[in-house]
Amino acid sequence: MKHLRANGIHISGSTQKRKLRKIGYYHGYKGYRFAKSSSNRLPLSDFNQIVALHDFDMRVKALLYERIMTVETALKNRVLEAVLDHSGSEHFDVIYKKSLTAYRCTGKHHKNAKDAKTAYKNEWSRRLSLRTVIDRLIASNHETRAVVRHFRDKDEDIPIWALFEIMTLGNFGVFYSCLHDDVKSTICDDLHMPRGNFDPPLTLQRMIFAFKDLRNAVAHNSIILDVRFKTGRISKSVGELLKFEMGTIDVDFDEITDYVLLITYLMARLQFTKTECRQLIQGYREIVERYRGLLPYSIYSQFIGTQTRSKLNAAEAFIKTL
Template sequence: MSKIKNIDSLMKYLRDRHNIAISGGHQKRRLRNIGYYHGYKGYRFINTPSRKIAYTDFNQVLAINSFDLDLKSIFYPHIMFIETALKNYVLEVTLQHSNTENFNEIFDKCLTYYKTFATGSDEYKKALKKRLGLREKIYNTLTRDYTNNRQVVQHFYHKDESVPIWAIFEVISLGEFGNFVSCSNINIKKNISTSLNLNQSCDANGKLTESIIYIIKDLRNSIAHNDVVFDTRFKSSNPNGSLLACLRLDTQITNINFHTIIDYLILVIYLLKNFHVTKTELNKVVNKFEILINNFRTLVPISIYNQIFHTDTRNKLNLLKSFIST
């Protein structure tokens, strides 16, 4: 595009350059509502720009856009619930080990995973750097939130008190929370893992909890920023092998790799079940997802659907229902 185009020019561009049928006032309004750049350009490929979707009609673009929004609405409340629950479980174990709410004391007593390694080794330096970076990030977050009049921070500073760990958990990002768990000593990691009822045969190094947090973090942030989620392009790293083994053993579902969104559904259901959410509620989540993808399949060519959902999707859903019922 060599120059700025108005909405009519963008419609003509879609017809002439991309061979997508689009016309009329209704589709013009829909294009304006979803936006050419956020809407069409955001949904014109699957996972990577090289995997272009062969659209022939603008209604197909709208179907994927609506499907993506509906996916976010299914995941959002449960991701928020999981984030809160994870922080509460970690907080409880941390307080048991530290016997204090003071972050500086917790930093000295509990965030000592770097001591696992030989002093001066590459692993030692990497772990210590992560620990120091976490402290700096937390202090920066508290400064920012005080400046922005966040009450949970201002309350303690105005009383000339340090911000307690539970309040820090309220304001740090999920990624930094994952770093907190990562920096915790091995005894704390193992206690957290046990409290979450994670498969201990898959967690010899105690890293299963942080792996879960990092995976959830990517999905949570994409939903919060209204980014595209249907093709898991938000995934920032490959999942830990221990996490894949844990899910496979506990759910009896194979081929979990987080290349498709259904694998994130499996993880969410797994965690919700560990948090003792009822079978009725879990089945509601899975049924909503199943209805959504079944409807989506009727709105796009099967060639597009099969690029998003693999042939084992139906089997994974059935096994997930079986896992819920156990």
């Protein structure tokens, strides 16, 4: 508390002391003293502002958590169905030979022979890396995860559905990226993703990795309001597809609202009900409006953009068309 006061934050009394103990020093000050980067310090002057920021962040994570986990499971199931149908087998070795063959499709994506050769090598290398990842997953889970131990003890190959149970979302993203174009197209057609000027298989791949960063941040209770969890630049094609489908303004994933749009879109394409999709949008809208009144605009505006309402309105209009 002395340190906070020394940094210009008014804090005093047993009530605020208990709150600081509850949320911790990192979440109570270190994590919320800036937005996105440590050089962008927030104009904090009172501990109640920190508490409000913490509560804001926690409420958004609570809203997203269940939906993120359900979307992850539903997406894995759609991919699993397509892979089983394409390979005709649940065994990884067969799937590896028949379906995890994106390297065979590089020629049609690159007219230049040199580019095609480079892409072929990269896809082949990624495929080899995936096999190594799968072996490591089995090695690290065969004692602790019953779904793996069961097949080990029966001396049977571990089916692909069991491997999906132990894959991280990042592992899953690599698995998807290694699939043959025919499998990816089947998945995107099943999700009714638009074609036209878009490349649905590639865009879905990029969506998975964008979604992965948020999923990991929420699961590990990291701060998400300022999207500091992003591990890299998200392709413009993802934002362009959301803009086209939802009729919204630019989506660049520089604010958490854009990730709410992404989750809503995936829910819609995975055939969640309109009610479920609307509940996400409405729940987020209510949280945003609540903290717009609790935080000074100079702080609130660092996390929530001026176009948030119009984006949410566009998302709701999109849901009505489903």
